[in-house]
Amino acid sequence: MxxxxxxxxxxxxxxxxxxxxxxxxxxxxxxxxxxxxxxxxxxxxxxxxxxxxxxxxxxxxxxxxxxxxxxxxxxxxxxxxxxxxxxxxxxxxxxxxxxxxxxxxxxxxxxxxxxxxxAPRQTAATGDTARFGGWTAHFDRFALEDAEGQETPFSQAEGAVLRLFLERPNRLITRAAMQEALGGTAGDSFDRAMDVRISRLRTKLREDPKNPRLIKTIYGAGYIFLGDVAWE
The missing domain is CATH 3.40.50.2300 (Response regulator)
Incomplete structure (x- = not known):
């Protein structure tokens, strides 16, 4: 259909x-x-x-x-x-x-x-739950859970970016690769959308904006997610 x-x-x-x-x-x-x-x-x-x-x-x-x-x-x-x-x-x-x-x-x-x-909402290679760095991402209900069990909701758009990072940990993801994986029209609008979503994800993950621990910006190249990820 x-x-x-x-x-x-x-x-x-x-x-x-x-x-x-x-x-x-x-x-x-x-x-x-x-x-x-x-x-x-x-x-x-x-x-x-x-x-x-x-x-x-x-x-x-x-x-x-x-x-x-x-x-x-x-x-x-x-x-x-x-x-x-x-x-x-x-x-x-x-x-x-x-x-x-x-x-x-x-x-x-x-x-x-x-x-x-x-833009895929999820892939066959991964499940609905990912654990990383003291966090659990629940993609079935769009929520981030910390080590104490407190949950913070995220949007479907933010979830698509987070899933992309968690499916490719410790690998450089270029802007072009993000556009290809997530869909959208390349250009300033897409770049701004990615900047906004990554900033919001960092806030929800309680990252230091000046020195983020998990989502690193590689200036002029793209982004890299640092850490081990376990999917369930």
Whole structure:
């Protein structure tokens, strides 16, 4: 069965345009003009990816993005007329996988949806739980557990980056390799998204930002995760 993409935008013309482009590309779609209708539908179905406008009539779009990313582990692409850098940064920090500014070419949205859905959520070589450096990552419920059993949630987007590191410990991972493994469009937007997610992961792992112990930056080359990893 083809992937299901939900569209949440208060402009009927944009909903129709996106639905038509995605359906022509082979995706199934559900479109909504209000957050309340969208959230009601989530109780009955689980989309593979959500396209979310920030300017909704009945709910703050950023709050909804945060909930989708953290509570449901959904892949999220923001589509918004807000072009300020801070809006893009905030959206990525709250767990969005990508940010597309209006006006846009529907073909670009389709390409980014395809790239995001190509990014594997997990691989057959690993399980749902990884232990490393006093931490346990639970990918089935998107949570980091410390040695005392205290849990900190992470978004699906952050989890994809963390899984990539844990599957390739003690190996240099270049930006190009990250883009190939995680999907997305190469460029400043992708690089900024990775910077934000890695920074948030370091915070959740209680890393010293000036001298991180686990996720090291190799300037001009990429990143390396230091430590032994045990998968279950």
């Amino acid at each position: 083809s992937a299901l993409v939900t569209i949440l935008d208060d402009e009927p013309a944009i909903r129709e345009m996106l639905a038509e482009a995605l359906q022509e590309a082979g995706f199934r779609t559900l479109a909504f003009g209000r957050a309340s209708d969208f959230e009601a539908a989530l109780r009955r179905t689980t989309p593979d990816l959500c396209l979310v406008d920030l300017g909704l009539p009945d709910r703050d779009g950023l709050t909804l993005v945060h909930r989708l990313a953290l509570q449901q582990g959904a892949s999220v692409i923001i589509i918004s007329g807000r072009a300020q850098v801070q809006d893009r940064v905030t959206g990525l920090e709250l767990g969005a996988d990508d940010y597309i500014i209006k006006p846009f070419d529907p073909a670009e949205v389709v390409a980014r949806v395809r790239a995001r859905l190509r």
